[in-house]
Amino acid sequence: MVVSASTTKITWELLPEDFILDDEPVDNVNQPSLAAALTESLELAGKLPETALATTNYGICATVNGKFVIKAPDWAYVPQITVSREEIQRSYTPHKQGQIPAVVMEFLSDSDGSEYSNKHTYPPGKWFYYEQVLQVPNYIIFQPDIGELEIFHLHENGHYKLRSPDENNRYWLTEMELFIGVWPGKRENRQGYWLRWWNQDGNLLLWGSELVQQERLAKEQERLAKEQERLAKEQERLAKEQERLAKETAQQEANQERLAKETALKRLQELEKRLRDAGISD
Numbered sequence: 504m505v506v507s508a509s510t511t512k513i514t515w516e517l518l519p520e521d522f523i524l525d526d527e528p529v530d531n532v533n534q535p536s537l538a539a540a541l542t543e544s545l546e547l548a549g550k551l552p553e554t555a556l557a558t559t560n561y562g563i564c565a566t567v568n569g570k571f572v573i574k575a576p577d578w579a580y581v582p583q584i585t586v587s588r589e590e591i592q593r594s595y596t597p598h599k600q601g602q603i604p605a606v607v608m609e610f611l612s613d614s615d616g617s618e619y620s621n622k623h624t625y626p627p628g629k630w631f632y633y634e635q636v637l638q639v640p641n642y643i644i645f646q647p648d649i650g651e652l653e654i655f656h657l658h659e660n661g662h663y664k665l666r667s668p669d670e671n672n673r674y675w676l677t678e679m680e681l682f683i684g685v686w687p688g689k690r691e692n693r694q695g696y697w698l699r700w701w702n703q704d705g706n707l708l709l710w711g712s713e714l715v716q717q718e719r720l721a722k723e724q725e726r727l728a729k730e731q732e733r734l735a736k737e738q739e740r741l742a743k744e745q746e747r748l749a750k751e752t753a754q755q756e757a758n759q760e761r762l763a764k765e766t767a768l769k770r771l772q773e774l775e776k777r778l779r780d781a782g783i784s785d
């Protein structure tokens with residue numbers, strides 16, 4: 504398959520097995536954590552189908568003017584691959600092995616603007632590569648140190664256009680059917696800014712640790728509810744016991760009063776008998 508972007512000839516060819524990939528480490532220690540957080544919440548929410556591909560610092564390939572070009576975005580999402588995962592262990596070639604990425608992300612760790620490079624000569628810059636070669640619908644640039652997020656959508660004119668957030672400071676990604684936005688908080692002992700997903704109803708897609716905490720809280724609430732129910736039943740039992748004791752006490756008092764009256768009457772009758780026997784009458 505051949506696609507033309509300006510005077511650039513773009514073809515889609517598989518990377519040769521003996522091609523040496525760039526083995527440089529990531530620019531920033533936070534990049535793997537930021538990427539893993541995005542993928543984890545998608546998977547746990549059932550938003551990562553088996554045929555989808557979420558990548559971290561992983562080569563996405565094209566052949567530009569007869570030369571292989573490989574860019575490894577800090578995070579990318581491919582809605583559907585058409586080959587087995589064994590065939591994309593080292594790199595991924597759109598159109599040849601599946602769809603183009605719906606989203607690519609770069610987490611800035613410096614200020615040289617390399618992620619913005621529109622250089623079209625070999626090797627092309629990232630901006631040119633994502634916009635003109637791959638034609639990725641959504642290009643996201645995130646500065647985690649300050650929490651600044653920029654989202655560019657591929658306009659119908661073939662160029663990226665900066666988007667504005669909604670009233671919640673989030674962005675709806677049609678291809679993902681999710682919102683994305685900045686979330687301040689702590690994960691993996693890192694306190695700072697993170698990228699998070701929200702569903703159409705505005706519910707946050709949780710990480711595993713949050714789901715565990717949520718489950719723990721639910722169990723604790725269930726335990727407290729059962730304890731409250733037990734205490735209510737115990738209070739009800741005590742109330743009934745107190746009512747029974749009150750009735751018994753009242754009965755005993757009534758019996759004592761009856762016995763006192765009977766005793767007094769018996770004494771009076773005995774006294775009257777003695778008076779009669781003594782010849783004393785009223």
